[in-house]
Amino acid sequence: MRASDVDRDRVAAVLREHTAQGRISVEEFNERLEQVYQSKTYGELARVTADLPDVDLRAQPARVPAAKSPQQGMHPGMRGAWAAWASAVAVTSVIWLLTDFGGYFWPMWVAGPWGALLLVSSIFGTNRK
Structure with a gap:
């Protein structure tokens, strides 16, 4: 199945989180990020994150409220x-x-x-x- 830009962005966010947690180095993060944005299918995205725990590429992103109130910044x-x-x-x-x-x-x-x-x-x- 073909991956969308949103799917690639979601995997990039997962990679950033794993980098922040120390599972992958910055150099490896950059290499994987390049692979993510060259990926065309879910399978290619899955290979980039295959060795990382708790990665579900089909998970839906959390819904963001349509309008933010001024108190939220x-x-x-x-x-x-x-x-x-x-x-x-x-x-x-x-x-x-x-x-x-x-x-x-x-x-x-x-x-x-x-x-x-x-x-x-x-x-x-x-x-x-």
């Missing part, structure tokens, strides 16, 4: 954007502290406009997960 991309902003502000602030502490706080030109754009995007942007 923001889009992962937006969290990444805020993390990048915080990192840039931290780095420029440390440079300012080491070179010109007490002088003109120039990192505000990094933090201010970028932070304002992120804030507007966070408040008014759509929450697409």
